[in-house]
Amino acid sequence: MTEHKQSKLQSPGRPRSEASKTAILNATVELLEESGYEALTIEAIAARAGVGKSTIYRWWSNKSFVVFEAFLVSTESTLFFLEDVTLRGNFRQQLNSLATTLNSALGRTVVGLVAGSGDDSEIAAAFHNAFLKSRREDAIRVIERAITKGEIQYTTNLDIIADMFYGPVYYRLLIQKKIVDATFIDTLVDQVMKSLGALK
Amino acid sequence: MTEHKQSKLQSPGRPRSEASKTAILNATVELLEESGYEALTIEAIAARAGVGKSTIYRWWSNKSFVVFEAFLVSTESTLFFLEDVTLRGNFRQQLNSLATTLNSALGRTVVGLVAGSGDDSEIAAAFHNAFLKSRREDAIRVIERAITKGEIQYTTNLDIIADMFYGPVYYRLLIQKKIVDATFIDTLVDQVMKSLGALK
Amino acid sequence: MTEHKQSKLQSPGRPRSEASKTAILNATVELLEESGYEALTIEAIAARAGVGKSTIYRWWSNKSFVVFEAFLVSTESTLFFLEDVTLRGNFRQQLNSLATTLNSALGRTVVGLVAGSGDDSEIAAAFHNAFLKSRREDAIRVIERAITKGEIQYTTNLDIIADMFYGPVYYRLLIQKKIVDATFIDTLVDQVMKSLGALK
Amino acid sequence: MTEHKQSKLQSPGRPRSEASKTAILNATVELLEESGYEALTIEAIAARAGVGKSTIYRWWSNKSFVVFEAFLVSTESTLFFLEDVTLRGNFRQQLNSLATTLNSALGRTVVGLVAGSGDDSEIAAAFHNAFLKSRREDAIRVIERAITKGEIQYTTNLDIIADMFYGPVYYRLLIQKKIVDATFIDTLVDQVMKSLGALK
DNA sequence: GGGTAAGCGAGACGGTACGTCAAGTCTTCCG
DNA sequence: CGGAAGACTTGACGTACCGTCTCGCTTACCC
Numbered sequence: 135m136t137e138h139k140q141s142k143l144q145s146p147g148r149p150r151s152e153a154s155k156t157a158i159l160n161a162t163v164e165l166l167e168e169s170g171y172e173a174l175t176i177e178a179i180a181a182r183a184g185v186g187k188s189t190i191y192r193w194w195s196n197k198s199f200v201v202f203e204a205f206l207v208s209t210e211s212t213l214f215f216l217e218d219v220t221l222r223g224n225f226r227q228q229l230n231s232l233a234t235t236l237n238s239a240l241g242r243t244v245v246g247l248v249a250g251s252g253d254d255s256e257i258a259a260a261f262h263n264a265f266l267k268s269r270r271e272d273a274i275r276v277i278e279r280a281i282t283k284g285e286i287q288y289t290t291n292l293d294i295i296a297d298m299f300y301g302p303v304y305y306r307l308l309i310q311k312k313i314v315d316a317t318f319i320d321t322l323v324d325q326v327m328k329s330l331g332a333l334k
Numbered sequence: 335m336t337e338h339k340q341s342k343l344q345s346p347g348r349p350r351s352e353a354s355k356t357a358i359l360n361a362t363v364e365l366l367e368e369s370g371y372e373a374l375t376i377e378a379i380a381a382r383a384g385v386g387k388s389t390i391y392r393w394w395s396n397k398s399f400v401v402f403e404a405f406l407v408s409t410e411s412t413l414f415f416l417e418d419v420t421l422r423g424n425f426r427q428q429l430n431s432l433a434t435t436l437n438s439a440l441g442r443t444v445v446g447l448v449a450g451s452g453d454d455s456e457i458a459a460a461f462h463n464a465f466l467k468s469r470r471e472d473a474i475r476v477i478e479r480a481i482t483k484g485e486i487q488y489t490t491n492l493d494i495i496a497d498m499f500y501g502p503v504y505y506r507l508l509i510q511k512k513i514v515d516a517t518f519i520d521t522l523v524d525q526v527m528k529s530l531g532a533l534k
Numbered sequence: 535m536t537e538h539k540q541s542k543l544q545s546p547g548r549p550r551s552e553a554s555k556t557a558i559l560n561a562t563v564e565l566l567e568e569s570g571y572e573a574l575t576i577e578a579i580a581a582r583a584g585v586g587k588s589t590i591y592r593w594w595s596n597k598s599f600v601v602f603e604a605f606l607v608s609t610e611s612t613l614f615f616l617e618d619v620t621l622r623g624n625f626r627q628q629l630n631s632l633a634t635t636l637n638s639a640l641g642r643t644v645v646g647l648v649a650g651s652g653d654d655s656e657i658a659a660a661f662h663n664a665f666l667k668s669r670r671e672d673a674i675r676v677i678e679r680a681i682t683k684g685e686i687q688y689t690t691n692l693d694i695i696a697d698m699f700y701g702p703v704y705y706r707l708l709i710q711k712k713i714v715d716a717t718f719i720d721t722l723v724d725q726v727m728k729s730l731g732a733l734k
Numbered sequence: 735m736t737e738h739k740q741s742k743l744q745s746p747g748r749p750r751s752e753a754s755k756t757a758i759l760n761a762t763v764e765l766l767e768e769s770g771y772e773a774l775t776i777e778a779i780a781a782r783a784g785v786g787k788s789t790i791y792r793w794w795s796n797k798s799f800v801v802f803e804a805f806l807v808s809t810e811s812t813l814f815f816l817e818d819v820t821l822r823g824n825f826r827q828q829l830n831s832l833a834t835t836l837n838s839a840l841g842r843t844v845v846g847l848v849a850g851s852g853d854d855s856e857i858a859a860a861f862h863n864a865f866l867k868s869r870r871e872d873a874i875r876v877i878e879r880a881i882t883k884g885e886i887q888y889t890t891n892l893d894i895i896a897d898m899f900y901g902p903v904y905y906r907l908l909i910q911k912k913i914v915d916a917t918f919i920d921t922l923v924d925q926v927m928k929s930l931g932a933l934k
Numbered sequence: 935g936g937g938t939a940a941g942c943g944a945g946a947c948g949g950t951a952c953g954t955c956a957a958g959t960c961t962t963c964c965g
Numbered sequence: 966c967g968g969a970a971g972a973c974t975t976g977a978c979g980t981a982c983c984g985t986c987t988c989g990c991t992t993a994c995c996c
Contacts, residue, residue, distance in 0.1 A: 144993080144994070145939090145940080145994095146938070146939050146940070146993075146994055146995075147938080147939040147940025147941065147992085147993065147994080148939080148940050148941040148942075148991065148992040148993050148994095149940085149941075149992075149993065150940095150941070151941070151942070151992095154941090154942075170451075170452065171450060175981080175982060175983090176982075176983075176984085177981085177982060177983085178982095180943095184943085185942085185943075186941095186942065186943045186944060186945085187943095187944090187945090187983095187984080187985095188941095188942080188943085188944095188984090188985080188986085189941075189942065189943080191984065191985085192941075192942095239452075242449065242450060242451075242452070243450055245449055245450070245509065246446050246447070246448075246449040246450020246451070247446070247450065248446075248508070248509055249442065249445055249446040249449045249450075249508040249509060250371060250442060250443055250445070250446020250447065250449070250450065251370075251442075251446070252370065252439075252442070253511045258511055261509075262510070262511075266509070266510065291521055291525070294502070294518070294521055294522060294525060295525075297501075297502040297505055297506055297510075297522075298498060298501075298502055298522070298525065298526070300502075300505055301497075301498075301501030301502035301503070301504065301505035301506070302494070302497040302498055302500075302501035302502070303501070304501065304504065304505045304509060305497055305500055305501035305504045305505065306497055306501070308448070308449040309445065309448055309449060309461075309466070309504060310462070310466065310497075311453045311458055311462070318494070321491055321494055322494060322497075322498070325491070325494060325495070325498065325529050326498070326529065328528075328529040328531075329525050329526065329528040329529030331528075344962075344963070345962095345963095345970085345971085346962075346963060346964085346969070346970045346971070347961085347962065347963085347969080347970040347971030347972065348960065348961045348962055348970080348971055348972040348973070349961080349962065349971090349972075350972070350973095351972075351973070354972090354973080375950085375951060375952085376951080376952075376953085377950090377951060377952085378951095380974095384974090385973085385974075386973065386974040386975060386976090387952095387953080387954095387974095387975090387976095388953090388954080388955085388972095388973085388974085388975090389972080389973065389974080391953065391954080392972075392973095550967080551967075551968075554967095554968080570851075570852065571850060575955085575956060575957085576956075576957070576958085577955085577956060577957085578956095580969095584969090585968080585969075586968055586969045586970065586971090587957090587958080587959095587969095587970095587971090588958090588959080588960090588967095588968075588969085588970095589967085589968060589969080591957095591958065591959085592967085592968090597957095639852075642849065642850060642851075642852070643850055645849055645850070645909065646846050646847070646848075646849040646850020646851070647846070647850065648846075648908070648909055649842065649845055649846040649849045649850070649908040649909060650771060650842060650843055650845070650846020650847065650849070650850065651770075651842075651846070652770065652839075652842070653911045658911055661909075662910070662911070666909070666910065691921055691925070694902070694918070694921055694922060694925060695925075697901075697902040697905055697906055697910075697922075698898060698901075698902055698922070698925065698926070700902075700905055701898075701901030701902035701903070701904065701905035701906070702894070702897040702898055702901035702902070703901070704901065704904065704905045704909060705897055705900055705901035705904045705905065706897055706901070708848070708849040709845065709848055709849060709861075709866070709904060710862070710866065710897075711853045711858055711862070718894070721891055721894055722894060722897075722898070725891070725894060725895070725898065725929050726898070726929065728928075728929040728931075729925050729926060729928040729929030731928075744988080744989075745944085745945085745988095746943065746944045746945070746988075746989070746990090747943080747944040747945030747946065747987085747988065747989095748944080748945055748946040748947070748986065748987045748988055749945090749946075749987075749988065750946065750947095751946070751947070754946090754947075754948090775976090775977060775978085776977080776978075776979085777976090777977060777978085778977095780948090780949095784948080785947085785948070786947065786948040786949055786950095787948090787949085787978095787979080787980095788946090788947085788948085788949085788979095788980085788981085788982095789946075789947065789948075791979065791980080792946075792947095935996100936995100936996095937994105937995080937996085938993105938994085938995075938996100939992100939993085939994085939995100940991100940992090940993085940994105941990105941991080941992080941993095942989105942990080942991070942992095943988100943989095943990085943991100944987105944988085944989095945986100945987095945988090946985105946986085946987085946988100947984105947985075947986065947987090948983105948984100948985090948986100949982100949983080949984095949985105950981105950982090950983080951980105951981090951982095951983100952979105952980080952981075952982100953978100953979105953980095954977105954978080954979095955976105955977090955978075956975100956976095956977090956978100957974100957975080957976085957977100958973105958974095958975090959972105959973075959974085959975105960971105960972085960973070960974100961970105961971095961972080961973090962969105962970085962971090962972100963968105963969090963970090964967105964968090964969085964970105965966105965967095965968090
């Protein structure tokens, strides 16, 4: 008996077209950057991607999920901490990359959707699971290690410390519409570390 | 001699109906709380308010401006700092009132709109002028006074300090969808003050 | 007892402004000729005439009545037969003047309204009373006199004869959109008279 | 060799729904008969037909074209002359059928639109091409044959003769709002034939 | 290699809301 | 009190998208 090398379970029928998928996500990003979320329509995405509307509806229930998946794809690569540097270096790197993300139409839109939605919204949950969670876990781990290493004093409120790092960046970029540059981030990180009794 | 009481300059024609205006803003808040911004339509507002659509379009160019004016009216009263207490007391009060505001459908929606919009958006500018600015100026003043009084150490970055107070509240409520209670605020204020070398 | 010389009964209050009335009717004709009945609006008439909308509604119940009164005013002068010529001459003159009337935007519009309305419409009744009736009575009288004078043979169907004169002119101008010139009218009149056994 | 039976060229996409088309035209006729052209709205047609507004706008540019197509469909069957009888019989039959057509709300409305429109209007052109032309050509042919057969005298103005048959019927029904019955038509036909020197 | 199944593009479908426009009414001030 | 100005409610307009559907066609796997 021959054993077919069939690592992937394949349902019958024509398989999903990867070309269409990427065309859709690319078109979404382009249109979003050109005209914003309000002006973004499924029909325009389909037309730009050279795709039928039903192909979009077959895979995403909703305009905001298309946008969200485009966001995820474009953000995939930025998901890591440099593990071997100091807390200060870690957060500097992390917050700079966050600022870049939030400065794009895509990032701004997704966060706007999350902020505008209710506590129970699907998009907020998805954003939490696929974006926030791992970053925050890394951050917490980095802080803990800094405590262990004696870099900063012990504190019980790791959660609030993380908020003090992230919050001002979101706030300044999305609400105040001011730029977030390296200087801002450096000052912010220093100031938070001062509150943690950084030894130097 | 008769004195003509003509204190108000009146343009010709029927004057604007204040009743319609308040009915529109009330209806907007109600519908927003019932079904959210996405489901909010000008037609529904007009129907609920017992008003013609064109009366809405005559005074507001845009759904988001109606929502924004409703937000302003409902927030008008919360615009003040208790002038004579400590920095800690001041920010506790201020951040609690902010949390209340952001916890309503109205607040969440307006901030979502601001966050999702571009840097040059009208709504972001209006939000800045009519809501953020005066609060931030008060905050800066309070911090300056605290420095003068020796409550905290001198620092050059008053702006960043304000962001460290406000940012985490916005972030936690709108992005993380966690609750912001008195305990959180107290801990946050304490932590920020620690970074300022609060004397106690 | 003093006798006030007050030949005209005057109701109290400011009398109707004749200037406004003529301004309204003139504006109506102008707009009709520029853009047609479909595009004609009360607001445009009021604006063009420098008049408030309510002044129009005070005196006419309806857009079509304004048009109709404008038509009547512009047609007032053409309401006569040359009494002392032949039947042939009479109808030549009458049909030529009718063709002129029907060739204007105003005439075309009013007849279109009449044709499109039901049997019981007010506008059809008004058109009949103020325009058709007197012309037809004159026509019948002229035909009768022609019989008396021996110009044509006796016939019982004066009504149908009148229709044979008028009908083709209306039909050709309004339905077929062909021009009605002196040649057409001459040929038509000759042909109808032939049917009446005209002696020459 | 296989022969592909591909008699019908099919454009891609969902094909037009014939059911919707007939529902729209039927609803149009019903509403027109109930309330007249002025009160006829696209929205009402859509609602009555159980159809989206855009389905109407996709196929007709204009309320009047919907009405016109409904008119055409309802008139399609009456497009013929009895070829083998006399000129008198031919026109009796033709004018009676015309009177029936013009007595309906549909006919009255379409002719009202044509009459009220300018010389260059699309609706007038369409009415001419799809309704008037073939009838008039038949009429001319019938008259020519009557001349050939010696039924009537020779005349150069066939066009004017046709107008003398048709004009009075249109005029009496649509302008004068009098009934057009068999007696009227018989008398009219006789009278016109007299003008043609009918031999009997 | 024919049969079965699902994905694909195109585009019409029934709907909903848009933002505009005009209708006809109402409310103010002016002459 | 007539008239201008202009805001009011109402309701249809024609447009744009929604999300669904029906086509003919393609692309896989199955026996």
